[in-house]
Amino acid sequence: MDPKYKRVVLKISGEALSGNGKNIDFDVVNNVARQVVDIHNLGVEVCIIIGGGNIWRGRSGGHMDRTTADHMGMLATVINSLAMQDAIENLGAQARLQTAIEMKAIAEPYIRRKAERHLEKGRIVIFACGTGNPYFTTDTAAALRAAEMQAEIILMAKNVDGVYDSDPKVNPNAKRYETIPYMDVLNQHLTVMDTTAVSLCMDNNIKICAFGLATEDSIRRVVCGESLGTLIC
Numbered sequence: 001m002d003p004k005y006k007r008v009v010l011k012i013s014g015e016a017l018s019g020n021g022k023n024i025d026f027d028v029v030n031n032v033a034r035q036v037v038d039i040h041n042l043g044v045e046v047c048i049i050i051g052g053g054n055i056w057r058g059r060s061g062g063h064m065d066r067t068t069a070d071h072m073g074m075l076a077t078v079i080n081s082l083a084m085q086d087a088i089e090n091l092g093a094q095a096r097l098q099t100a101i102e103m104k105a106i107a108e109p110y111i112r113r114k115a116e117r118h119l120e121k122g123r124i125v126i127f128a129c130g131t132g133n134p135y136f137t138t139d140t141a142a143a144l145r146a147a148e149m150q151a152e153i154i155l156m157a158k159n160v161d162g163v164y165d166s167d168p169k170v171n172p173n174a175k176r177y178e179t180i181p182y183m184d185v186l187n188q189h190l191t192v193m194d195t196t197a198v199s200l201c202m203d204n205n206i207k208i209c210a211f212g213l214a215t216e217d218s219i220r221r222v223v224c225g226e227s228l229g230t231l232i233c
């Protein structure tokens with residue numbers, strides 16, 4: 001099947017990578033990597049942003065200084081990104097990891113034009129450390145990198161299979177939206193993505209598709225145009 005998009009940003013939440021009682025469940029990591037390589041083989045240019053919530057969340061810091069807690073979260077994204085880079089390369093594709101905070105012994109620094117060149121050369125690019133700033137989330141990093149890299153869509157692979165009008169874990173009658181405008185997500189305070197990220201996508205006309213990572217082959221199916229999850233546009 002032909003892909004619907006030429007360039008995508010895939011955002012994986014850190015929690016989605018955990019499972020079987022482990023912070024990083026390699027069955028999940030390998031499943032994501034396989035789908036990434038599949039869509040890459042279809043000719044799609046893929047940038048990946050991974051959260052860090054399976055290892056550390058800024059808000060788990062309690063009374064800690066917020067900036068320090070956020071720095072710990074950024075380091076958590078590097079751990080997840082290294083695992084993903086390794087899994088992708090084990091499948092025979094090339095991946096390059098760039099970090100928003102320099103740690104040159106571990107990865108390349110984020111340089112947009114170099115990331116662009118990697119995509120041109122058929123590599124998958126992973127961006128770690130979020131935006132490199134405290135008080136921002138990896139959702140905002142996904143929106144920022146999608147704007148910088150001129151991606152058409154952000155694929156939000158999550159533990160929940162879309163955007164609902166109320167919490168489906170609490171309300172069994174919660175209704176899933178097939179599509180929803182950015183403004184409604186903001187006005188209704190729907191928690192699919194933080195508001196900074198949604199506004200950035202709205203201002204730059206970047207679509208967001210939120211879908212469940214657990215749905216079989218969901219990443220590939222969304223890229224090929226199946227209407228899984230919820231499209232925010």
Ligand code: GTP
Nearest residue numbers: 095096097098103104105106107108109117118121
């Ligand atoms: P081209 O020059 O476009 O072919 O890209 P390339 O990534 O193959 O070449 P480069 O010589 O830039 O990098 C070779 C390897 O070193 C790649 O795996 C890069 O990710 C890695 N690399 C490049 N710069 C850095 C860096 O600053 N730190 C670390 N740790 N690795 C780097």
